[in-house]
Amino acid sequence: MSETTHDSAPPRDVPLAELAARHGLSVSGARPSLPGYVRQLWGRRQFIVAFSQAKLSAQYSQAKLGQIWQVLTPLLNALVYYLIFGLLLQGRGNMENEEYVPFLVTGVFVFTFTQNSVMSGVKSISGNLGLVRALHFPRASLPISLSLQQLQQLLFSMVILFAIVVAFGHFPEFNWLLVIPALLLQLVFNTGLALFFARLGSATPDLSQLMPFVLRTWMYASGVMFPLQYMVEERAEGPAWLADVLAANPAAVYMDLVRYALIDGAYRDSVEPVTWLFGLGWALVVGIGGFVYFWKAEERYGRG
Template identity: 75%
Template sequence: MSETTHDRAAAGDRPPPDGDLSPAELAARHGLTVSGARPSLLDYIRQLWGRRHFILAFSRAKLTAQYSQAKLGQLWQVFTPLLNAFVYFLIFGLLLGGRGNMEMDEYVPFLVIGVFVFTFTHSSVMSGVKSISGNLGLVRALHFPRASLPISFSLQQLQQLLYSMIILVVVLAAFQHFPTWSWFLVIPALLLQLLFNTGLAMIFARLGSKTPDLAQLMPFVLRTWMYGSGVMFPLDYMVRERAGGPQWLADVLMANPASVYMELVRFALIDGPRYESLSGHFWLLGIGWALLFAVGGFVYFWKAEERYGRG
């Protein structure tokens, strides 16, 4: 009798067979996890770091392929923003008198810097909107952290901006603005803008993944943002002297991220009475906008990681 009881006790200590378990218990027993499940935030950051070589290679490949069908090829990376600057110069600098009291040797660099820097943000947002919806084949075929795509596209736009900077240096020299120590301030300014652009691109990547029509709407939104950021004209002059608006409105417009990063780069590169000094709050705003959108945009994108490419 005792032997039988012992056998039953021993049998009771054995784990139940697989057939008696629920699917969740069976998966837990064999160490299985949900396919495509969202990793923790720290694991996600580790995965992105592990894909850093892919991110850089993908951004370079996209940059090379962008104008591969054009006869002038990569030269369009420089010609496109430069031609935009020329058109804005004709309209706002000559026809509409939007340069205020700035002399031509100050206004032309002011305008070119504004166009180049805003194009960096504009292109990052537009690339971000389509980064998921425009690469569904890649998203569905391979397993990788989806944030790699908007980050890659932001890096692609940074590389394109750096090509444009070559022409910008020529323009500055042509209008008697030569290198000084302040030019090194361009590096932190563009790094802050890169963080801001990447966060913004990730926000719109998530929105665009479910609403592809957003790519058709964003050019109008970005154009409005451009006119309100002082790309072609000094905001304080246009708001206060031309429109008769209050000072607080000019201050609010100057505090928007696009305007902040343009002013930081202009201060670093332009010699003139307008840019002899720059209030320190511009740097604080630049850092604040960069951290807010980089962190907030990353978390916002990560929260939908398991839904990209489905449905």
């Protein structure tokens, strides 16, 4: 009886990893190189935009006023802050209504952009596990698309913001164009922050319950409702360096840049040119750092 040979059968003593590499096989879901990951994201750019638009359309689909809530929510928040901090607590400093109301509404709209981007980022992986487990795509697409959703929402709101600024005597001028680079820098910062918290939120879903308290504290420390210099140095009698530190935090920086663009007068004169360098620095550090931090855990999302 002749012995049958199987030339295609792998030798038993060859490690599986070596055998897979010999035949061009790779680990399913393995993390690509950083440049390769960027190329994958660019290849999915249409999906990223379409996903952000779909999320925006669905956000208020159950409400009778629909997309109007995109504007009503920050406006109602601004009204509450005006009553409490503008009238009751007199936290406006030396600003009259003509300057304080645009100051307040601009701060609320700009901070809401960052706040919603962070909250969306925290839930971007844990809230879309079905999609993550069913399809193969770069997971950073989700927090990036949700940050774009928040930008679109802000742009809708900007129409009302411009109307309020004009109604209180601040008319369009060349400086208004500075809103564009200010919001682009904030978008990069917000996206990096969303990516950072997307990784944390994927491992710790309870983080989404904690973040509202963190964000509310950040809001109070950023001068959304009151000028920081006045509140820290005059009302709280704190040191000048504390006001400078708070003014350099990214939320305060991007609010100041948009306020500088839209509101003329004494407040514009108080915004230092170095604020633009802070805005650029925060965007680069957090944008790039958040992206790399998220990419390092790419193969772990949706598992477990």
